[in-house]
Amino acid sequence: MTRPPRPLLFDMDGLLLDTERVIQAAFVEECARLGRAGNEVHDLFLGMVGTSGAEVSERVGRFLGMGVDMVAFSAAIEANFNRRTADGVAMRPTVAEVIPALAGAGHDMAVVTSTSGDRACRYLAQAGLLDHFRFVLGGDEVPAAKPDPAPYRMAAERLGCAPGEALAFEDSDTGTRAAVRAGCTTVQIPDLRPAGQPLPALGQHVSVNLAAGLALFDLPG
Structure with a gap:
């Protein structure tokens, strides 16, 4: 099957x-x-x-x-x-290609952000990404903020799955801790961070961009 x-x-x-x-x-x-x-x-x-x-x-x-x-x-x-950002919000490398591909392959997807829900939806809509996600869970919609696991647990529940069934993608140490603590398989794709600061050893996968992180799991599609 x-x-x-x-x-x-x-x-x-x-x-x-x-x-x-x-x-x-x-x-x-x-x-x-x-x-x-x-x-x-x-x-x-x-x-x-x-x-x-x-x-x-x-x-x-x-x-x-x-x-x-x-x-x-x-x-x-x-x-x-x-x-x-009056002319729009730029996307991170490979995002413009892989997010539509994932949606087209039937993946159930959501955004879990510390930004307020309304603002996050506005930015994602400006980038042309919003319609690919079932929902956006903003930082103003959760009982505890990252690194607490609550945001990822709530998002998994709304998708109708256990956190352990979900694959989570994060850039920051704070967000990575939240996803790992929730029980998600987690890929960290570092962006801005203090020079020389090592990544936390949380059992997460690490990748250089979203496409490479997805390829670890033979995704998209």
């Missing part, structure tokens, strides 16, 4: 979409407006990749100091990001 296509779960920022570099540029620029520049700004950003919005706000607030209006700073970051 032919085995049904495997359920697939994908992170978004830095995995499907090349948004992390844009956010980094916006963050560095807005920090410079407040007189904070140099390696410490870059190091702070890289250390926050993959974390929840609440944790980012807390860490940035401590970094910038008590006198900074974090609501205004967050709004400035978002406006800066929107200016930089």
